[in-house]
Amino acid sequence: MLATAIITVPLVSVANLVTKNPRLQVQNQAKLISAVNLKDQYLSANSSYFDIKKQLFNNDNSKKTGVDFSQFFDFYQKTDPEIPINFATDYGWEHYKIEILDLIPLDQEQSFEIYYRLLQELKDGKTAISDPYKQKVAYSHIPDYSLSNFVTFASQKLEKLRAYSSKEFNFSTKKGLTKLISVNDFEQEVNSAKTSIEARAVLDKYFNLEEVIREILDNENFSYLNEIGTRIGRYQIELTKDQILKDNYLVKQAQKGFYKLTFFATLSASFAKEIGADLNKSAKFHFGVNLDFNNLFLDKTILDNIKIEEFSETDYFTSPKQAANFSTTVNGWDFLNYYNNQIFATEKERQDFLLLLIGKIVKTPILDKIKFSNELAGLDYPQLLKYLKLELKLDTNATKLAVVNNKIVAKIFGKILLRNLKNEVIAEKSFSQIIENLELLAQNDPEFASKMKKTVFYFEPRAEEWISASNHKGVSKEEIIRLLELNKFERLKKVLENPRYYGYRFDENRLKLLVDDYKLPSAQEFAKTTTIPGKISEGIVNFFNSTLENSEQINRFLALLAKKDINFVAKFWYDFLAGLKLIDAKTKWPSDLNSNNFFKKLAEIKLIAPTKSDGKNQQNLENNPDFWLFSFNNDYLISNEYLKNSFYLHSINKNVLELMKTNTELGAKYFVEQIRQHASQIKPKDFLTEKQKNKIQDLTSFLLAFYSLVYAKDQGLFTETLGENFGYKIQFKLDPVLANVSTTDQNEQVLKIKYWYNIGPIDQNGNLISIVNKTKQQTLNLKVNKNNKLLSENEEKLDEIVAAFPTSDQFVFLTKKDYQDFLKKLQATLAKEPDNKPVKVDKEIMNLPFSRFFALNYENYGFYALKTAKTTDQSGSSGGKNDQILGVIENSPAELGNQSRYNLFLYVYNKKHPEIRSTMPIKVIIIESSESLFASN
Numbered sequence: 001m002l003a004t005a006i007i008t009v010p011l012v013s014v015a016n017l018v019t020k021n022p023r024l025q026v027q028n029q030a031k032l033i034s035a036v037n038l039k040d041q042y043l044s045a046n047s048s049y050f051d052i053k054k055q056l057f058n059n060d061n062s063k064k065t066g067v068d069f070s071q072f073f074d075f076y077q078k079t080d081p082e083i084p085i086n087f088a089t090d091y092g093w094e095h096y097k098i099e100i101l102d103l104i105p106l107d108q109e110q111s112f113e114i115y116y117r118l119l120q121e122l123k124d125g126k127t128a129i130s131d132p133y134k135q136k137v138a139y140s141h142i143p144d145y146s147l148s149n150f151v152t153f154a155s156q157k158l159e160k161l162r163a164y165s166s167k168e169f170n171f172s173t174k175k176g177l178t179k180l181i182s183v184n185d186f187e188q189e190v191n192s193a194k195t196s197i198e199a200r201a202v203l204d205k206y207f208n209l210e211e212v213i214r215e216i217l218d219n220e221n222f223s224y225l226n227e228i229g230t231r232i233g234r235y236q237i238e239l240t241k242d243q244i245l246k247d248n249y250l251v252k253q254a255q256k257g258f259y260k261l262t263f264f265a266t267l268s269a270s271f272a273k274e275i276g277a278d279l280n281k282s283a284k285f286h287f288g289v290n291l292d293f294n295n296l297f298l299d300k301t302i303l304d305n306i307k308i309e310e311f312s313e314t315d316y317f318t319s320p321k322q323a324a325n326f327s328t329t330v331n332g333w334d335f336l337n338y339y340n341n342q343i344f345a346t347e348k349e350r351q352d353f354l355l356l357l358i359g360k361i362v363k364t365p366i367l368d369k370i371k372f373s374n375e376l377a378g379l380d381y382p383q384l385l386k387y388l389k390l391e392l393k394l395d396t397n398a399t400k401l402a403v404v405n406n407k408i409v410a411k412i413f414g415k416i417l418l419r420n421l422k423n424e425v426i427a428e429k430s431f432s433q434i435i436e437n438l439e440l441l442a443q444n445d446p447e448f449a450s451k452m453k454k455t456v457f458y459f460e461p462r463a464e465e466w467i468s469a470s471n472h473k474g475v476s477k478e479e480i481i482r483l484l485e486l487n488k489f490e491r492l493k494k495v496l497e498n499p500r501y502y503g504y505r506f507d508e509n510r511l512k513l514l515v516d517d518y519k520l521p522s523a524q525e526f527a528k529t530t531t532i533p534g535k536i537s538e539g540i541v542n543f544f545n546s547t548l549e550n551s552e553q554i555n556r557f558l559a560l561l562a563k564k565d566i567n568f569v570a571k572f573w574y575d576f577l578a579g580l581k582l583i584d585a586k587t588k589w590p591s592d593l594n595s596n597n598f599f600k601k602l603a604e605i606k607l608i609a610p611t612k613s614d615g616k617n618q619q620n621l622e623n624n625p626d627f628w629l630f631s632f633n634n635d636y637l638i639s640n641e642y643l644k645n646s647f648y649l650h651s652i653n654k655n656v657l658e659l660m661k662t663n664t665e666l667g668a669k670y671f672v673e674q675i676r677q678h679a680s681q682i683k684p685k686d687f688l689t690e691k692q693k694n695k696i697q698d699l700t701s702f703l704l705a706f707y708s709l710v711y712a713k714d715q716g717l718f719t720e721t722l723g724e725n726f727g728y729k730i731q732f733k734l735d736p737v738l739a740n741v742s743t744t745d746q747n748e749q750v751l752k753i754k755y756w757y758n759i760g761p762i763d764q765n766g767n768l769i770s771i772v773n774k775t776k777q778q779t780l781n782l783k784v785n786k787n788n789k790l791l792s793e794n795e796e797k798l799d800e801i802v803a804a805f806p807t808s809d810q811f812v813f814l815t816k817k818d819y820q821d822f823l824k825k826l827q828a829t830l831a832k833e834p835d836n837k838p839v840k841v842d843k844e845i846m847n848l849p850f851s852r853f854f855a856l857n858y859e860n861y862g863f864y865a866l867k868t869a870k871t872t873d874q875s876g877s878s879g880g881k882n883d884q885i886l887g888v889i890e891n892s893p894a895e896l897g898n899q900s901r902y903n904l905f906l907y908v909y910n911k912k913h914p915e916i917r918s919t920m921p922i923k924v925i926i927i928e929s930s931e932s933l934f935a936s937n
């Protein structure tokens with residue numbers, strides 16, 4: 001095996017080694033000498049230029065013999081201008097000698113002109129000689145040049161001051177940690193020092209200042225050996241105040257994060273004595289040192305060093321293995337459902353309750369799971385508390401379920417808040433924590449677990465009959481059973497929804513709330529995107545919000561808001577109504593609110609009529625507003641059968657409202673519970689009999705109406721997503737099981753099936769991984785018809801488009817004249833074809849806003865209109881024959897709002913297969929208005 005020795009050679013030497021010309025080599029080396037100076041040892045504060053000259057020259061200016069002139073001068077190179085060249089030991093110079101050719105005194109300038117060259121002894125006994133060089137060496141009465149070198153050296157060292165590590169901080173009570181103090185506080189502490197000694201002590205508390213200064217002073221290039229061989233520093237360094245800002249030691253610089261310290265360097269007492277210098281007359285070199293404090297001191301990045309570890313088995317009251325011996329009666333669904341359906345007056349109450357639930361499962365406080373790393377590694381919590389306050393704030397509205405190792409767990413979220421001793425928030429950081437073994441709730445507190453079970457809100461799926469059962473055409477029993485056996489439940493659901501067969505509508509709004517993530521906007525943001533269009537009609541205020549795109553989104557917004565603590569809800573509506581000028585700007589939010597006087601105080605906040613600009617001035621829409629109904633996005637115009645997203649004061653709450661405005665003993669939470677209980681007695685069509693009965697005149701009555709609407713929906717407050725990637729799937733089964741189904745002709749006419757929903761985490765393909773809950777089962781009695789075959793996939797696709805069309809969000813507003821013009825165009829087109837025959841009307845409706853929405857979402861589809869034949873009864877229907885087309889556009893008077901309204905019915909067709917149309921039409925609501933809204937080109 002061969003070994004190879006590698007010798008590292010400086011760049012300068014490499015350049016010399018490669019040449020074969022010794023003359024050129026020595027010449028190149030000589031060029032590296034950049035400066036010549038008198039050596040410090042020949043200088044004295046009490047001597048002069050002429051004292052030095054006497055050592056070198058005779059009285060006639062001739063050079064003295066027997067004097068080695070090279071010993072009087074130091075030579076410096078470009079690469080290291082601070083330290084003189086040592087021709088005996090310095091690598092790259094040890095083969096060279098300096099030769100002084102001539103020395104000329106310049107008395108007028110008190111300088112010496114030196115002529116020198118470089119020599120190199122060659123192996124053959126010859127000498128390589130460089131060209132001669134000349135430099136002027138000025139005399140200084142003290143070693144200023146060397147002191148300047150020292151200052152340069154000291155500056156470079158001091159600029160690299162090092163902050164103490166957390167390990168050093170742990171081992172010394174005298175050291176401080178920069179990460180635990182703000183740079184402003186540090187600056188103040190340094191500059192508050194009464195003396196430079198005190199200031200140095202403060203600096204040395206956080207940085208290795210004294211260590212660096214000792215290292216500088218002991219450097220052999222700036223020290224000497226005394227008679228007994230002890231190394232003595234030639235210079236000393238002192239901290240001083242800034243030369244411009246005379247009061248400060250530490251000064252902030254223009255460059256971000258940089259601060260300057262000012263020092264001065266002078267001769268040490270020992271060296272001054274050695275060379276006979278007077279310290280009082282010695283030069284002081286002031287120099288500034290810029291220190292980079294970026295990322296050293298306390299700032300937001302400190303939380304990168306703080307984390308919360310997940311709970312381990314030992315943190316739970318009973319380890320999972322031990323807990324397996326107990327019957328588990330509480331699961332993740334029970335935990336989250338119970339928690340989400342509690343009412344709280346304040347956010348703190350909600351947080352305390354969540355901690356109470358966690359405390360029944362985990363014995364270790366969350367604060368005990370805090371760990372420090374990186375720049376804070378090794379610290380313990382008590383050490384931190386001497387400098388900072390650490391606070392955990394749970395995001396109580398973000399508690400979710402999650403899947404960990406195929407197990408359902410609760411996931412809580414929150415923020416770590418870091419405060420200084422002035423209680424100012426320095427930084428905040430989000431965190432999450434997993435709570436496993438939720439079944440321990442039942443084990444550790446059976447009574448509490450029983451209470452949870454009793455108060456859980458169950459989902460009861462609903463299938464509305466949009467077509468009465470007597471008009472169901474049905475489908476063959478074999479088709480239904482085949483879909484059941486193949487587990488094609490989504491396909492079966494579409495069959496049941498299709499009016500060609502049955503016409504059910506499955507209400508999944510509550511389930512969608514569980515799987516769709518949504519962030520509640522601030523009141524200010526919500527107000528900015530909300531308008532009150534048109535004039536207030538019959539005491540109805542219609543909020544039109546552009547961010548709520550459909551009825552489901554409005555429902556989600558209202559329910560999610562109601563879930564917040566009562567104080568938050570009230571303040572949200574106050575800010576929102578004030579933003580829309582429904583509350584006078586002079587009316588301020590009460591500063592003395594508490595749970596007992598809450599609603600009484602809010603009753604003093606009166607609602608006023610909004611203002612509307614007519615182009616010249618602002619004017620009230622009503623002098624004395626009698627608001628009784630508040631609606632979102634024209635909800636009050638959609639149907640005469642129900643109000644989905646509109647709220648009013650029901651007479652059932654009359655006594656509750658009176659107490660809310662006068663009582664100061666029962667508390668806000670009590671009244672909201674009363675509203676919740678009464679809401680179950682409110683029926684969908686009650687608004688027709690309650691019309692304009694009870695006025696909403698203040699914030700308290702407004703809040704009562706709001707809570708009444710949310711609780712009347714009977715969906716609980718389980719309104720946020722369960723967790724990441726959760727979903728639901730509809731399930732069907734025969735009732736009774738297939739083996740017990742009678743095959744008689746009579747029983748074949750009706751087939752009973754049960755349906756429900758499974759809820760749980762889903763994979764990337766949308767399939768359920770596991771089930772966290774099942775809804776209650778409901779029964780459907782299906783009429784069977786062996787002669788009715790299932791539609792093709794193309795036909796079903798058309799019906800799916802119809803079912804998905806958002807009727808409640810695609811209103812058309814037309815003036816009376818524009819409506820009549822539109823009606824005439826339709827009549828002219830339909831007159832070309834006989835009744836009951838589909839007619840393309842894409843051109844006729846292209847200027848209406850909903851057509852633009854449809855074209856963007858369904859590019860290859862269009863609309864048919866299907867005029868039905870008149871009957872004797874129809875010819876005398878309300879509205880007359882001139883303002884409607886039977887089967888296409890029909891008069892539909894609104895119970896609320898006093899506005900003319902029409903329903904436009906259109907069937908969907910595929911432009912590639914125009915022979916097929918949907919089996920049911922979409923419905924578009926046309927409302928007569930003071931101005932028309934058309935689709936933009």
